[in-house]
Amino acid sequence: MSRNINDQRRSKSPLAILQDAQNSQIILRLKDGTEYKGLLKEIDAYMNMILKDATEIMDGSPVAKYSEIFIRGNNLLFIKPDASEIM
Amino acid sequence: MSRNINDQRRSKSPLAILQDAQNSQIILRLKDGTEYKGLLKEIDAYMNMILKDATEIMDGSPVAKYSEIFIRGNNLLFIKPDASEIM
């Protein structure tokens, strides 16, 4: 576990990993429990996102579809970066 | 997936995409579940907005109409940029 200065800089990588998830399918959950599944088109440092072809899911059931949707980052609970790999 | 410096700058684009939605019909949802459908006249970096000819929607039903309304951005949950394309 040899740590150096580069390791220190790597500490912002959770957001970098999200940046890498652009243009792939994701699932995200908001604080109110609503989930969205779709293509992550854009994400910024505040975790504001644009999803394409998104499905809104409440209590496990799809309730709406959106060709494009902007989601405000401050309501975010989690993001599953690769929706195709749900275990 | 060739990334360069321009890609880094592109990371603020979710808000830029909202800016592009000015003068088009949008649907937005606030944290309390209330939705507004109308013409996005103005939006700033805090997601404060001016909607024109807006309809207030609760539980899927229209409950009020406003010729012009200012909505504070910090209550925002999501924005569907093009209301005419609901799937």
Added chain:
Amino acid sequence: MSRNINDQRRSKSPLAILQDAQNSQIILRLKDGTEYKGLLKEIDAYMNMILKDATEIMDGSPVAKYSEIFIRGNNLLFIKPDASEIM
């Protein structure tokens, strides 16, 4: 849709539109659902406001009147800039 530097600066205009509503009748709703109708005497960048001859409205019914009232901006949900034009 030709965009230029002036367009970029225009992105703070939702608040400017509220500034223009000074000295006109407005209706505002707070996060707890309470509404106030009155003359917008002053508003600052935090959306703190002074209303004159304000009526407090709960569940659609007037419950109190205030000759002058200061309302803290961080509780604001929306402002309808011209109360005389309700559709």
Added chain:
Amino acid sequence: MSRNINDQRRSKSPLAILQDAQNSQIILRLKDGTEYKGLLKEIDAYMNMILKDATEIMDGSPVAKYSEIFIRGNNLLFIKPDASEIM
């Protein structure tokens, strides 16, 4: 409605109006609905206040009296600057 540079500076005046209410009777309401009526002795830019001879009011009824009380500004909903003028 001729606007100039001085008008721009005037946009912080809601707080200035509260400053002018020092040493007069006020009524304030907190986010939890509790109200306080008393002499506004001091108020700062965060709306922290010192009230003198204050009455605490819940559901319209006085429940306690305080010779002096410090109230934290971030819980504030509104202030009625002149308690003697209730309409």
Added chain:
Amino acid sequence: MSRNINDQRRSKSPLAILQDAQNSQIILRLKDGTEYKGLLKEIDAYMNMILKDATEIMDGSPVAKYSEIFIRGNNLLFIKPDASEIM
């Protein structure tokens, strides 16, 4: 009501008044309604406090006693600076 530059500086005095309450008995109420009565040993600019010989009060009844307690300021609703003067 002659105002001058010194008056402007005085606008931070609510916190200064709390500083003066150090080493005297106070009563404070948190946002969740819990109250603490004790000797205010220290208070900082964020309203973090150390109370000595504090009694915790819920619904008007003492429920616990603490020889020393640190209370985080951001949960504070109000402080009654002189607990011995309850009216």
Added chain:
Amino acid sequence: MSRNINDQRRSKSPLAILQDAQNSQIILRLKDGTEYKGLLKEIDAYMNMILKDATEIMDGSPVAKYSEIFIRGNNLLFIKPDASEIM
């Protein structure tokens, strides 16, 4: 009550008193009412903490034990610096 410049600097001491509680037993309560009792190993300026040999307490009963736990400071309600002195 002779005040001088050193007194002014002392106004950040509530956190300093917590720093002094490192390596002693504490009890803390979070905003949701959960309490933790254990050895305060580390605490930073945001009141993030590491507890050792901690017991989680809900409604007065122990519900879990942790050999080491990181607790995020922004959920903190209070800390009782010396758990061995409960009155």
Added chain:
Amino acid sequence: MSRNINDQRRSKSPLAILQDAQNSQIILRLKDGTEYKGLLKEIDAYMNMILKDATEIMDGSPVAKYSEIFIRGNNLLFIKPDASEIM
């Protein structure tokens, strides 16, 4: 308890301890009570995290599994750095 300048700097160590937990099994609890158990792959200064092979736990029962998940730090309640040592 001889304190010196190095001790002052050590006051940010709760987060440093979390950094050391990278690549080990952790359990974390969010403010809404949901828990996640998995390999802490990355964590930044805002406590944003990437977990690998994570299990979502509600009311003590596993409800979902994720090969990789990004969790936003501002919802965090606590982290148990070493999941293998539950007492």
